[in-house]
Amino acid sequence: xxxxxxxxxxxxxxxxxxxxxxxxxxxxxxxxxxxxxxxxxxxxxxxxxxxxxxxxxxxxxxxxxxxxxxxxxxxxxxxxxxxxxxxxxxxxxxxxxxxxxxxxxxxxxxxxxxxxxxxxxxxxxxxxxxxxxxxxxxxxxxxxxxxxxxxxxxxxxxxxxxxxxxxxxxxxxxxxxxxxxxxxxxxxxxxxxxxxxxxxxxxxxxxxxxxxxxxxxxxxxxxxxxxxxxxxxxxxxxxxxxxxxxxxxxxxxxxxxxxxxxxxxxxxxxxxxxxxxxxxxxxxxxxxxxxxxxxxxxxxxxxxxxxxxxxxxxxxxxxxxxxxxxxxxxxxxxxxxxxxxxxxxxxxxxxxxxxxxxxxxxxxxxxxxxxxxxxxxxx
Ligand SMILES: Nc1nc2c(ncn2[C@@H]2O[C@H](COP(=O)(O)OP(=O)(O)OP(=O)(O)O)[C@@H](O)[C@H]2O)c(=O)[nH]1
Ligand SMILES: [Mg+2]
Numbered sequence: 001x002x003x004x005x006x007x008x009x010x011x012x013x014x015x016x017x018x019x020x021x022x023x024x025x026x027x028x029x030x031x032x033x034x035x036x037x038x039x040x041x042x043x044x045x046x047x048x049x050x051x052x053x054x055x056x057x058x059x060x061x062x063x064x065x066x067x068x069x070x071x072x073x074x075x076x077x078x079x080x081x082x083x084x085x086x087x088x089x090x091x092x093x094x095x096x097x098x099x100x101x102x103x104x105x106x107x108x109x110x111x112x113x114x115x116x117x118x119x120x121x122x123x124x125x126x127x128x129x130x131x132x133x134x135x136x137x138x139x140x141x142x143x144x145x146x147x148x149x150x151x152x153x154x155x156x157x158x159x160x161x162x163x164x165x166x167x168x169x170x171x172x173x174x175x176x177x178x179x180x181x182x183x184x185x186x187x188x189x190x191x192x193x194x195x196x197x198x199x200x201x202x203x204x205x206x207x208x209x210x211x212x213x214x215x216x217x218x219x220x221x222x223x224x225x226x227x228x229x230x231x232x233x234x235x236x237x238x239x240x241x242x243x244x245x246x247x248x249x250x251x252x253x254x255x256x257x258x259x260x261x262x263x264x265x266x267x268x269x270x271x272x273x274x275x276x277x278x279x280x281x282x283x284x285x286x287x288x289x290x291x292x293x294x295x296x297x298x299x300x301x302x303x304x305x306x307x308x309x310x311x312x313x314x315x316x317x318x319x320x321x322x323x324x325x326x327x328x329x330x331x332x333x334x335x336x337x338x339x340x341x342x343x344x345x346x347x348x349x350x351x352x353x354x355x356x357x358x359x360x361x362x363x364x365x366x367x368x369x370x371x372x373x374x375x376x377x378x379x
Pocket of ligand 1: 275
């Protein structure tokens with residue numbers, strides 16, 4: 001087991017000893033009897049859930065649910081964070097809700113790089129004032145996978161496409177890349193600038209491992225920050241995972257990394273949290289498959305009260321990117337909806353060709369007459 005920090009959860013029966021064989025000793029009976037409500041942090045969890053419910057409100061407000069984008073490098077803990085968030089709204093148990101990869105023929109895995117998790121998938125309780133579950137405006141979370149540490153033209157446009165609701169589901173980012181490689185930036189804008197809006201992003205959570213041995217994705221952070229501060233200004237939050245492996249409070253390396261992380265995202269301490277996710281490292285027995293761990297939930301819920309806050313506004317919520325149809329020298333691209341290129345109507349094309357043919361025929365006849373007919377001179 002990895003070196004554990006002081007606030008590491010010890011499992012339902014206390015810390016595992018070195019000699020304990022965790023695989024063969026699992027006692028399902030005792031795991032099923034675990035009462036999560038007796039665990040430390042339970043009351044705080046309930047209070048924080050109430051705050052979250054009040055922040056999001058109900059459908060009677062006339063608002064739509066928030067759309068929260070989750071982004072970060074591969075393996076940083078995005079799916080684990082989502083499962084942790086979903087467990088934090090459950091009194092029952094952790095579930096692997098994000099394991100949604102679908103499979104094509106011959107067992108080929110189809111990557112869904114852009115996938116949403118709506119309330120129906122994770123929220124099963126009444127509202128703050130006992131409203132029915134379907135009344136509560138719990139947010140939709142959107143996981144964005146397969147981003148590298150890049151701040152290039154393509155990544156910027158891809159983020160614009162997603163943040164401004166131009167990506168349909170299930171979204172495969174390699175399709176977007178192929179289109180970019182074949183038709184360039186304007187081709188991309190033209191294709192994704194049209195169609196109905198879907199899941200316009202209201203908040204972004206940037207996820208990063210807290211482990212100082214991994215590189216901080218400063219390029220992607222800059223790119224996300226720039227895209228989020230476009231014509232709409234979308235609030236950004238930062239989450240550092242793996243806190244169970246690191247002694248974050250006392251480790252200067254970890255503290256330095258956290259400061260850098262916040263600086264690159266341009267966020268204050270109130271928009272940042274260091275967490276440990278529900279994962280095998282925190283409990284080899286995975287007792288959380290039968291219960292929840294309020295101490296983990298509380299850290300995540302504290303952040304959620306801020307993410308869901310109705311005091312937070314997207315600046316210019318109705319503003320949208322427009323795309324230019326052609327590049328105007330000296331003017332930056334990326335700001336107007338691409339109007340479909342004007343195409344002549346089929347009847348207009350036919351008429352133009354006919355006119356051209358008649359002109360050629362007349363010219364040809366004139367030349368023929370000129371050379372073939374000898375002038376008749378009469379004296
Ligand atoms: N110890 C520890 N491990 C974690 C934590 N969060 C995630 N992990 C582990 O890190 C690995 C990657 O986590 P994922 O949640 O799959 O990462 P991801 O960002 O969704 O990865 P992709 O889907 O490939 O982009 C898994 O083995 C997790 O169990 C954490 O807080 N602590
Ligand atoms: Mg994942």
